[in-house]
Amino acid sequence: MSENTMTIKLKIWRQKDRNSGGQLVTYTMPGVSPDMSFLEMLDLLNLDLVRKGEDAVAFDHDCREGICGTCSLYINGRAHGPLRGVTACQLHMRTFHDGETIVIEPWRAKPFPIIKDLVVDRSAFDRIMAVGGFISVKTGGTPDGNAIPIAKPVAEEAMDAAACIGCGACVAACKNGSAMLFVSAKVSQLALLPQGHAERKARVEAMVAQMDEEGFGNCSNTYACEAECPKNISVEHIARLNREYLRAKFIQE
Amino acid sequence: MTLNSKIPDGPIQQKWDNHRFNMKLVNPANKRKYHIIVVGTGLAGSSAAASLAELGYNVTALCYHESPRRAHSIAAQGGINAPKNYPNDGDSIWRLFYDTVKGGDYRAREANVYRLAQVSNSIIDQCVAQGVPFAREYGGLLDNRSFGGAQVSRTFYARGQTGQQLLLGAYSALSRQIGLGTIKFYERREMLDLVVIDGQARGIVARNMVTGKFESYVGDAVILATGGYGNVFFLSTNAMMCNATATWRAHKRGAFFGNPCFTQIHPTCIPVSSDHQSKLTLMSESLRNSGRIWVPKAKGDKRHPNDIPEDERDYYLERLYPSFGNLVPRDVASRRAKEMCDKGHGVGATGLAVYLDFSSTIQRLGKGWVEEQYGNLFDMYQQITGENGYEQPMRIYPAVHYTMGGLWVDYNLMSTIPGLFVLGEANFSDHGANRLGASALMQGLADGYFVIPYTIGDYLATSKFPKVDVNHAAFKDTERDLSQTTSQLMAIKGKKPVDVLHKQLGKIMWDKCGMGRNEAGLKEALQEIPKLREEFWNNVLIPGSADSFNQELEKAHRLADFLELSELMCTDALHREESCGGHFREESQTDDGEAKRDDDKFSYVAAWEFKGVGSKETLHKEPLAFEYVKPSQRSYK
Numbered sequence: 001m002s003e004n005t006m007t008i009k010l011k012i013w014r015q016k017d018r019n020s021g022g023q024l025v026t027y028t029m030p031g032v033s034p035d036m037s038f039l040e041m042l043d044l045l046n047l048d049l050v051r052k053g054e055d056a057v058a059f060d061h062d063c064r065e066g067i068c069g070t071c072s073l074y075i076n077g078r079a080h081g082p083l084r085g086v087t088a089c090q091l092h093m094r095t096f097h098d099g100e101t102i103v104i105e106p107w108r109a110k111p112f113p114i115i116k117d118l119v120v121d122r123s124a125f126d127r128i129m130a131v132g133g134f135i136s137v138k139t140g141g142t143p144d145g146n147a148i149p150i151a152k153p154v155a156e157e158a159m160d161a162a163a164c165i166g167c168g169a170c171v172a173a174c175k176n177g178s179a180m181l182f183v184s185a186k187v188s189q190l191a192l193l194p195q196g197h198a199e200r201k202a203r204v205e206a207m208v209a210q211m212d213e214e215g216f217g218n219c220s221n222t223y224a225c226e227a228e229c230p231k232n233i234s235v236e237h238i239a240r241l242n243r244e245y246l247r248a249k250f251i252q253e
Numbered sequence: 254m255t256l257n258s259k260i261p262d263g264p265i266q267q268k269w270d271n272h273r274f275n276m277k278l279v280n281p282a283n284k285r286k287y288h289i290i291v292v293g294t295g296l297a298g299s300s301a302a303a304s305l306a307e308l309g310y311n312v313t314a315l316c317y318h319e320s321p322r323r324a325h326s327i328a329a330q331g332g333i334n335a336p337k338n339y340p341n342d343g344d345s346i347w348r349l350f351y352d353t354v355k356g357g358d359y360r361a362r363e364a365n366v367y368r369l370a371q372v373s374n375s376i377i378d379q380c381v382a383q384g385v386p387f388a389r390e391y392g393g394l395l396d397n398r399s400f401g402g403a404q405v406s407r408t409f410y411a412r413g414q415t416g417q418q419l420l421l422g423a424y425s426a427l428s429r430q431i432g433l434g435t436i437k438f439y440e441r442r443e444m445l446d447l448v449v450i451d452g453q454a455r456g457i458v459a460r461n462m463v464t465g466k467f468e469s470y471v472g473d474a475v476i477l478a479t480g481g482y483g484n485v486f487f488l489s490t491n492a493m494m495c496n497a498t499a500t501w502r503a504h505k506r507g508a509f510f511g512n513p514c515f516t517q518i519h520p521t522c523i524p525v526s527s528d529h530q531s532k533l534t535l536m537s538e539s540l541r542n543s544g545r546i547w548v549p550k551a552k553g554d555k556r557h558p559n560d561i562p563e564d565e566r567d568y569y570l571e572r573l574y575p576s577f578g579n580l581v582p583r584d585v586a587s588r589r590a591k592e593m594c595d596k597g598h599g600v601g602a603t604g605l606a607v608y609l610d611f612s613s614t615i616q617r618l619g620k621g622w623v624e625e626q627y628g629n630l631f632d633m634y635q636q637i638t639g640e641n642g643y644e645q646p647m648r649i650y651p652a653v654h655y656t657m658g659g660l661w662v663d664y665n666l667m668s669t670i671p672g673l674f675v676l677g678e679a680n681f682s683d684h685g686a687n688r689l690g691a692s693a694l695m696q697g698l699a700d701g702y703f704v705i706p707y708t709i710g711d712y713l714a715t716s717k718f719p720k721v722d723v724n725h726a727a728f729k730d731t732e733r734d735l736s737q738t739t740s741q742l743m744a745i746k747g748k749k750p751v752d753v754l755h756k757q758l759g760k761i762m763w764d765k766c767g768m769g770r771n772e773a774g775l776k777e778a779l780q781e782i783p784k785l786r787e788e789f790w791n792n793v794l795i796p797g798s799a800d801s802f803n804q805e806l807e808k809a810h811r812l813a814d815f816l817e818l819s820e821l822m823c824t825d826a827l828h829r830e831e832s833c834g835g836h837f838r839e840e841s842q843t844d845d846g847e848a849k850r851d852d853d854k855f856s857y858v859a860a861w862e863f864k865g866v867g868s869k870e871t872l873h874k875e876p877l878a879f880e881y882v883k884p885s886q887r888s889y890k
Binding site: 016017033035036037039040043044046047049050051053054055056058060061062063064065066067068069070085086090092094115116119121122123125126129130131132133134135136137138139140142143144145146148149150151152155156158159162163165166189190193195196 | 300303304307318319320321322323324325327328337339375377378379380381382383384385386387388389390391392393394395409411412414417418421424425426428429431432438440463492493494526527529530531532534535632633636637639702703706746748750752753794795796797801802804805
């Protein structure tokens with residue numbers, strides 16, 4: 001594999017902590033194999049920086065197989081980089097070419113403050129979940145799993161929404177910093193399933209209110225979120241969120 | 254100290270029911286007076302924290318992730334077992350119990366396994382009620398599929414993302430309690446020590462990973478649900494941050510470690526491609542339902558797989574195991590793949606891979622069907638290898654995936670430290686020497702939803718709790734010690750970054766304590782590990798500062814513990830002079846290469862007691878009695 005390695009130029013956002021200013025720092029990376037994953041390329045850079053006694057580039061990552069939603073890199077102006085339907089950790093260097101300059105930034109959104117370098121604080125998402133992203137059922141005493149038949153297409157659509165990994169790419173991609181795709185995925189999943197019907201009104205009202213309080217922007221239908229979502233969550237869920245919200249405003253439960 | 258497993262009396266079918274009745278209860282009004290600390294927010298931790306908070310206890314939950322939803326349970330793909338018998342194919346609680354004891358190669362505790370099988374049906378009901386979108390049939394009812402080690406279809410699934418959906422279900426229950434204020438949640442906190450006061454676990458000290466400060470948390474009981482230690486091998490299917498620190502430090506405080514050498518090597522992973530590799534990616538073993546595993550009959554056959562005619566292929570699992578075929582348990586499938594490669598039949602650039610072929614299924618049921626069942630796995634494979642699994646067979650090779658060993662716990666899931674409970678992969682309890690597929694999710698949720706809420710009450714109701722706060726000397730001393738260790742690590746300023754040393758450890762472990770183990774290799778490893786540990790403490794290089802966000806420092810703390818745990822794993826593997834499940838001692842095999850147990854000598858749980866770094870640990874034995882499933886040579890032929 002060493003015969004066709006590449007040299008890549010990196011411009012990476014470095015920022016000491018939440019309160020400091022930051023800047024793009026340039027690094028040259030020789031010996032990049034096309035079979036490496038994007039994060040392995042960053043590992044290699046960090047190995048080099050550490051050996052020189054410099055501070056490693058901080059970036060969030062964990063499962064490295066596209067499901068935990070931890071990685072959050074804005075690569076060449078796109079959330080999770082140039083490919084559709086994948087997270088940054090699933091990106092491989094064969095997507096880039098020898099001599100290319102790659103710009104890596106953190107998610108940029110006011111409700112996601114930077115902790116260090118490329119690491120941001122996405123706890124706003126957890127706070128939105130805590131006000132309504134659930135069905136209020138206690139452990140125990142639930143009916144048999146087959147007690148409520150759910151039509152396969154409905155279950156499938158709920159699963160499409162539930163596939164959201166909560167990475168925040170939708171917010172980072174949106175010019176308004178809107179979290180509508182994230183919120184709609186959960187509202188939609190639980191509105192589609194009969195188990196979630198009892199709390200439809202309270203859920204959508206609470207989650208939208210918290211979303212606003214966290215400082216996320218509004219949706220202006222540019223669909224950047226859908227285009228950059230690594231799980232291809234459809235904006236149709238935003239339409240359903242809007243319907244759920246309107247419904248909640250017109251009915252009493 | 255003698256081990257007391259506290260298995261209740263009575264017939265196995267009634268043990269749990271009787272025990273639930275006999276345990277002391279905490280009055281509803283008194284529950285809020287107790288404070289429980291839950292470390293880890295995967296399936297076991299989230300479900301435990303939520304269930305305990307619903308009961309009225311005060312709960313503090315912590316995780317080293319930035320959100321509870323990131324825990325590695327999220328990556329489980331295939332499914333979760335429950336003997337609902339919806340397909341009418343002869344399943345029962347008894348059969349799941351039997352399969353699990355047999356699958357674990359008779360090294361698990363029967364009573365625990367029976368309870369697991371008993372409560373598993375409730376897990377499915379619970380998850381459906383939470384809105385987990387399980388796969389359904391056209392009539393709207395839940396669908397099942399089959400999995401390795403079983404001849405019935407009892408696996409519930411949500412596409413190839415079952416772990417994700419179950420974790421999001423548990424996370425939603427956890428979030429609801431956080432919203433209600435019954436759980437205080439702290440993210441980006443890594444537990445670095447357990448605090449034991451007057452013989453009781455009374456809290457933990459964690460590092461705030463953003464500020465670097467050490468923080469003490471006080472409680473009346475501590476629950477560890479911190480996962481397994483597969484990352485001791487560096488390359489594994491575990492997430493990058495998975496580590497043994499919480500369990501290992503509890504071990505150093507007095508919790509015995511059970512069967513540390515029992516590690517599971519998963520057969521269907523994407524092979525290693527280069528030295529830069531940071532982790533291995535698993536593809537669900539559900540693929541073995543529809544894919545056929547083969548190697549070329551001729552050694553060193555370098556032809557493109559599609560050019561190798563049918564009669565020149567060796568479908569070795571189907572040949573060796575006609576009744577289970579490609580669905581033999583994981584340990585068997587892994588070992589046979591290694592054997593084929595060792596004999597020179599391996600494929601791909603490295604020769605360390607076998608084929609997993611879907612062509613006959615695609616011919617029979619169409620590409621669309623395969624896409625619907627496994628589409629995300631094929632996408633993942635293409636993403637990583639650049640190859641299309643629909644057009645040519647995938648290449649797979651075994652990789653470290655799960656650790657059956659863990660902290661020893663009794664029937665109540667309590668460790669040898671009173672008040673320290675251990676759930677999920679972090680404990681040793683239910684899988685014996687080999688875990689069957691779709692059983693990890695089952696165990697994590699069984700422990701969290703349906704076992705700990707009962708057993709912890711009995712402990713709280715029957716114990717006394719002197720008043721303790723964070724200013725207690727035990728907390729202050731622990732904080733000070735951790736601060737000193739951290740300064741010591743930072744001050745080494747040697748030549749080797751953490752990952753370089755970790756890769757060295759991983760290589761020792763994979764070569765000598767991996768899929769095949771022998772006396773000579775293990776003895777070598779026991780020489781090499783202490784030397785590497787010494788090198789670590791003299792030559793590790795950690796940049797940055799201790800009082801800030803510093804991922805290199807986090808890794809250094811974890812590696813320090815792996816460098817001790819690995820020695821215990823090798824000690825355990827060396828002492829267990831038999832093969833069982835995932836522990837394959839090359840000296841102990843049958844004529845046709847199957848694992849050969851020695852029930853007369855080794856039908857026990859090895860529980861190790863810490864005696865100081867570098868000192869040999871003391872072995873305690875918990876004898877295993879098999880009253881209901883009589884041990885036999887496992888046969889999947």
